[in-house]
Amino acid sequence: MLVSANEMLKKAKAGHYAVGQFNINNLEWTKAILLTAQECNSPVILGVSEGAGKYMCGYNTVVGMVNGMIKTLNITVPVALHLDHGSYEAALKCIEDGFSSVMFDGSHYPIEENIEKTRALVKLTGEKGISLEAEVGAIGGEEDGVIGMGECADPDECKRIADLGVTMLAAGIGNIHGKYPANWKGLSFETLAAVSEKVGDMPLVLNGGTGIPADLIRKAISLGVSKINVNTECQLAFAAATRSYIEAGKDLEGKGFDPRKLLAPGVEAIKATVREKMELFGSVGKA
Ligand code: 13P
Secondary structure, rough: OOOOOOHHHHHHHHOOOOOEEEEEEOOOHHHHHHHHEEEEEEEEEEEEHHHHHHHHHOHHHHHHHEEEEEEEHOOOEEEEEEEEEOHHHHHHHHHOOOEEEEEEOOOOOOHHHHHHHHHHHHHHHHHOOOEEEEEEEOEEEOOOOOOEEOOOOOHHHHHHHHHOOOOOEOOEEEEEEOOOOOOOOOHHHHHHHHHHHHHHHEEEEOOOOOOOOOHHHEEEEEEEEEEEEEHHHHHHHHHHHHHHHHOOOHOOOOOOOOHHOOHHHHHHHHHHHHHHHHHHHHOOOOO
């Protein structure tokens, strides 16, 4: 059964570790992440972007697939199914379709509009026991070949959003989605410490988990980060393993072209990546 991310993140914040959000793209991704969470006895958050939701034939299809797998694979660790960087409309749709957690990313709106929309979703999600993530300070990343540096959130704005009663807050601290460019300045721990002080017990979310060095991850957790999102790193691991399989000519041997064989090394690579992150985040054994 899917659960909200509320309990697992409260426990993570109190226990000084972080729960990983791993984005899913298809059946293989979902199975790999769920099996690894179970093997690691770790809580887990499955992230679904709007684009991935469309790719997987709609949020209702995703809910059906994830619920089916939890049952058939005997997954007993806490699993939250979470909309990643959703619009207001996407959040409403996911709530209707059975997600247990949603993110409304209003960071590109003026703060008053971000507050008003987040406030409406606090009410709706609260009535249904669904967890809600809000964001202040846009996360950078690549758009049309240009890598935008992540913004640093205003700690006072963070407090205003946190006080609305959201479950978790993503605050920009110079982090970006995708690979970090060579001239990246690192995370702004000054911002993180200031936000942390303002929002107290509120679990904080670190987006753009791919490629952040382990020591920076540990420091972020020590300053109140309780949820870390990883997407690109699983994609890179999957692609590299699939490339090796094909470059070694294995798809041409026997029934090596069978998708169940062809995709297997990629699945193992995702599993290894997720395990490595769960160990780094400290969530192993915390289910
Ligand atoms: P990466 O793709 O950089 O790991 O970021 C994932 C993320 O933050 C999803 O919201």
